[in-house]
Amino acid sequence: MRLAIEQKELVHHIQHLVGIISAKTTSPILTNYLIEANADKGEVKITASDLELTVDVRFNAAVSEGGTIAVSAKHFNEIIQQMPPTVIDLWKTEDLLMIQCAKIDFNILCADHTLFPILPEPKLENATIVNAETFNRMISKTSFAVSTDVNRAVLTGVCWKIMEKTNLMAATDGRKVAEIIVPNTAREKQEKAEGEESVFQYAPSEQLLEKVIPVKTLNFLQKVFDSSIKEMKVLMERNKIIFSYGAFTIVSNILEHKYPEYQKAFMADLPNQIVVEKKKLQESIRRVALVAPEDNNRIRFEIDSERFEINTSDRDTGDAKEFVEDFKFTGSETSISFNFRYMLSILDAIDTDMVCIKLGGSREPMMVYNEPLHENQKITFLLMPLRS
Incomplete structure (x- = not known):
């Protein structure tokens, strides 16, 4: 194997790929990249995997001799x-990868x-075309709410x-919920007003699916999002989901559990509302x-028509309070x-300069919204209270 490529070009393609590698892997080979060079196509393919998530990136290079290595x-x-x-x-020379740039030389052992x-190789002929910008927005509005508790894998x-x-895209850890709903389907796109966003550029209208995608997969898609690349292909299989975006192909396991009915916690008739x-x-909360x-x-909110107080108290530290001004x-x-x-x-x-918070009593959840609401997207956040 022998190839040449500009440093900036190579960095661009691999800078996020190393994040796929798990620090806790029990298989030493998975600490490596698989690098494949094709002289006929002048193409390099680099693959990283933790078995649950596999990502490859393909790009052009001056390949004078093809070959495969793990490094x-x-x-x-x-x-x-x-x-x-x-x-x-x-x-490659014997069991070493030689890396040379200007007057710098590295010799790295290969696995x-x-x-x-x-x-x-995934067959993407039947893949759905997704609006990449809208899909990225859906991730950004929900992924922060996932649980880190491995004992509750689906969360x-x-x-x-x-x-x-x-x-719909949603996430919850049992204490907070984030949900976003956008229009879709080809029929919906044809009927919708100009400027209205739909995640699907093309999708069969009868497609009724639910998949729980690991947050690591979605975080990677966010990292490689490029506003100049408008479309992403998505292929759903029984226990996998495959994304093709730009130079990247992402093959991810899905979490095969029923997602909890979090919407039962939503309360539409909370009697109190504050806009601030x-x-x-x-800044006040911080x-x-x-x-x-x-x-x-x-921390605690205490609110009436004349006063919006944020306070806290800790017997080992002290207490603090602040009165927020200019609220409705x-x-x-x-x-x-x-x-x-x-x-x-x-x-x-929250996207907007103002935020709307709806609340009831001390044991009822808070519902948080953009103010004003987005015209074409329904975005809902819920936060459960701490017991006094």
């Missing part, structure tokens, strides 16, 4: 990123590439429901939270305690 992903990325911005030459797990993923007229500037609210208890991150409140006096970190994560996902 440490960590060392390969670090070396390439530290090279000067000029042409890099790579070639046995035949041990690397190979997936069959570590994001639920994607494809229905006849709408397309998002940035001011974030200040008060400086002395919040570390065990539960508890309708309803009766109420208060609620909650985890400030969860609220800040929700506020980070």
